[in-house]
Amino acid sequence: MKIRSLLIIGFSATILALQSCNNSKNSEGKEISTNVAVSATDSRGKKITLPHEAMRVVVLYNALVDDVYMLLAGEKIVGIPQQIYEMEDTYRFLSKLDDRIKNKSIATPTFGGQSSNAESIVGLKPDLVLTFNTDQDNITQIENLGIPVFTFSSLNDEKILEELKNVGKLLGKEKRAEEVTGYVAEEVKKMRASQAASPKKIYYAWSKGRIMSTSGKGSLIDMAITLSGAQNACPVPVEAPNISAETMYKWNPDLIILWNSKLSDVYSLKELEALPAVKNKQVFAMSPSFPYDPHTVKFLLFAKQLRHWCMPEYSQEQLDQDVKKAFEVIYGKKGLI
Incomplete structure (x- = not known):
């Protein structure tokens, strides 16, 4: 009996050892x-x-x-x-x-x-x-x-x-x-099924005050702008083109969107003060930027924020509800925002 007990103990130890190797x-x-x-x-x-x-x-x-x-x-x-x-x-x-x-x-x-x-x-x-x-x-x-x-x-x-x-x-x-x-x-x-009949043109400016740097056709930002129901004002199929003020006037965007830049970075530029989007105060900053990071699935919220700025019928109240719901789903927790 003693030998049998020892064998059982030894066998159990071996099983435990093998299990520990698999954990x-x-x-x-x-x-x-x-x-x-x-x-x-x-x-x-x-x-x-x-x-x-x-x-x-x-x-x-x-x-x-x-x-x-x-x-x-x-x-x-x-x-x-x-x-x-x-x-x-x-x-x-x-x-x-x-x-x-x-x-x-x-x-x-x-x-x-x-x-x-x-x-x-x-x-x-x-x-x-x-x-x-x-x-x-x-x-x-x-x-x-x-x-x-x-x-x-x-x-x-x-x-x-x-x-x-x-x-x-x-x-x-x-x-x-x-x-x-x-x-x-x-x-x-759902967003693609409810596009605007006459899309507005959006000019996207890069971060840290780089107002004359934008995102062209085929870029991630271009995708988000299109998803919002708007149109990228930049028609150039280049990832990150640098442009002149003259080109900005030629493109004549309806809105200018900033990422990690201040509104004053645009409004302080003398060369843009006659641009209709500037004169009409249609310059918006994506701030705080974290909820709208387009490099993650939050490209969806980036596009929804653009839709609100472009389409008054998509209200701030509806946007807030959509952002709250999205955060609950993508982070698996309520009450984060």
């Missing part, structure tokens, strides 16, 4: 099953395969941090851009979702700007890094260190939804990704 801990010390491989294709068309769902994630761009919280996977984040703490509206909102953000305790493996520190990233022991596909030097360096990298492009609405679904697979949040993207896709369909 790991996330950034908060919670055990997660790791016995199922996951894979997804990123914006480069590259298939990223992990031996189990990602549990320690470093995110190198602000918009992608936002994506992870939308997927209700914020506890997996172990590294973020320094700008998360520096951008007031972003920091304030994400602090409601994660005390680590509020306490500024999540590591920032960056030099400042968009430069990342490979040594710091390695020290965080991530099993996945998220970044944009334009960050090629960092991507190559990180992958050469044996760390999987999933890239985003955020080229348009379809790519944004597709990339959120795919990263959801790697984070073990496939069902959650379907919930968010399903809601956004349905709202997009």
Whole structure:
């Protein structure tokens, strides 16, 4: 009997040991099953395969941090851009979702700007890094260190939804990704079914007072403007053209939209003071910018804000209700705004 008891104990210990091999801990010390491989294709068309769902994630761009919280996977984040703490509206909102953000305790493996520190990233022991596909030097360096990298492009609405679904697979949040993207896709369909008969022309100005820099046809901003029911005043099929005041008068937009710029950046320009949109006070600032980040599924809210400015029948009250509802769905929590 004694021998039999010892055999049972030994067998049980072996089973427990095997189970422990198939489990790991996330950034908060919670055990997660790791016995199922996951894979997804990123914006480069590259298939990223992990031996189990990602549990320690470093995110190198602000918009992608936002994506992870939308997927209700914020506890997996172990590294973020320094700008998360520096951008007031972003920091304030994400602090409601994660005390680590509020306490500024999540590591920032960056030099400042968009430069990342490979040594710091390695020290965080991530099993996945998220970044944009334009960050090629960092991507190559990180992958050469044996760390999987999933890239985003955020080229348009379809790519944004597709990339959120795919990263959801790697984070073990496939069902959650379907919930968010399903809601956004349905709202997009409704907006496209109710377009204006005579669309207004919108000129979009880049951030930090770069009024003479805009977004051309085929860009992400062009997509959002079109979705709103308006028309991009810039007819040039160039991602980010720089123009002259003479060109602005030629295009003669009905509205000028600013991103992270002040209204005075336009109204103080002598060369634009005779432009009808300026004379008619049709210059609007997307502020605070966080609720309308077009690099995420919030391109939907960017487009709805434009619709309100273009179409008086789409009231401020309706816009506020739509934004509140969208936040409840995409962040999975009520009372955030």
